[in-house]
Amino acid sequence: MQNILSEKRKQELLHLAADLGVEFRDLSLLQQALTHTSYANESKVSIVHNERLEFLGDAVLELASSTYLFKRFPKMPEGQLTKTRAGIVCSATLARLAANLHLGEYLLLGHGEELGGGRTRQTNLEDTFEAVIGAVYLDQGWDTARDYVLRQLEPEFSRISHGEALKDYKTILQERVYQREGQNIAYELLAENGPDHDKTFVFQVRITGKVMGRGTGHSKKEAEQQAARMALEKMTEKGQGAG
Structure with a gap:
């Protein structure tokens, strides 16, 4: 199964990749990251949706953010590290970051999901953000994926670094x-x-x-x-x- 790219779609993905700061070797991975299950389910041909990439991206996101916090705050206890990471990578933050990158505009959605406001739905944006991380990891490897994650989360890390501890x-x-x-x-x-x-x-x-x-x-x-x-x-x- 493969997500075939039209020339128009290829140009759209190249534009997005430039905004992401990642030069993809295989644009079909980015296409997969932007393919919602509703679109795949309605397609007349078998195509790959983004749920598996989301699973992978979630793991990369957790490891990248955990490693950063571990090294940046050597005296922070385990419980606070866990709490801080949870606050940084929460659903609302990831959805906001996805919206800032305009990922919703590039999503491939089924008809019902489109009509139901799927492009701006928080869960869709969060899942897509993670799926893109998964695509970056598979295409570019760990170092590039880690750098991409840290670049996207930099404002959140900066807030912590400036003494704004995770708030209850x-x-x-x-x-x-x-x-x-x-x-x-x-x-x-x-x-x-x-x-x-x-x-x-x-x-x-x-x-x-x-x-x-x-x-x-x-x-x-x-x-x-x-x-x-x-x-x-x-x-x-x-x-x-x-x-």
């Missing part, structure tokens, strides 16, 4: 809200999608009844953290304690 957004939000008497926080599960081995949760957070944030993640905790983060950002923009 739920705790910070709770502390800020409870500074004002009579206020309260409530987290609500809005959606739970996907198979048991790959679920996605959507939560929103209310502060004294008012919706202040929404978050998505592969665990309830991650989704709640992202909702709390959004709430804190809104509160900061408004220059107020909570609501």
